């Protein structure tokens with residue numbers, strides 16, 4: 001499908017959904033197709049979690065983590081390395097693109113994302129980027145809280161078993177030594193916290209279109225979302 005086949009393309013597209021539902025893969029492909037920028041907001045929460053671990057801050061110390069979120073410098077740049085990265089992530093000016101994806105960060109990122117001041121700091125940054133338009137923004141609360149006026153809201157879902165299987169294969173291909181059961185357990189843990197928190201929990205916006213990718217390939221999901229964009 002060429003860019004020319006899109007008229008009245010939605011300028012702001014929100015893609016929400018649980019961990020490992022393919023949001024970032026789909027969002028990147030869609031944004032490339034449209035010539036939009038793509039912002040994966042999970043990166044920001046991961047950056048806060050990573051920096052807390054790096055500085056030896058107790059992730060259960062809400063005040064300390066909130067102060068960190070309000071001061072830490074996070075830059076998300078286009079990928080400029082040939083190592084399959086979708087973005088380059090600088091934290092305090094240093095490249096930590098892969099460090100934010102370790103099991104240690106996975107383990108605590110949902111906890112730090114619960115804190116209201118952390119969310120406010122990240123949400124403010126996300127809105128500033130989002131209001132420029134021509135963007136696909138990915139997260140948990142984009143359609144509900146960050147950009148409630150987004151032109152198109154997709155909620156990308158899949159069963160936890162299918163997500164775990166996909167993430168497990170991805171981890172193996174990157175040389176990570178993990179078991180399927182560990183991945184499954186980690187996703188269940190994050191689902192529970194992401195959906196259960198008081199502020200901006202993971203849930204579809206009332207006007208979101210739910211795409212269940214359990215039985216779909218990446219290509220099929222992209223085609224489906226591009227059709228939804230054309231129908232707008």
Ligand code: DC
Pocket residue numbers: 019020041042043045046109110113138139140141142190194
């Ligand atoms: O999409 P991800 O797995 O990289 O996200 C990491 C964590 O960040 C996720 O478990 C919850 C949090 N998150 C959030 O609370 N709100 C967002 N908009 C994006 C991510």
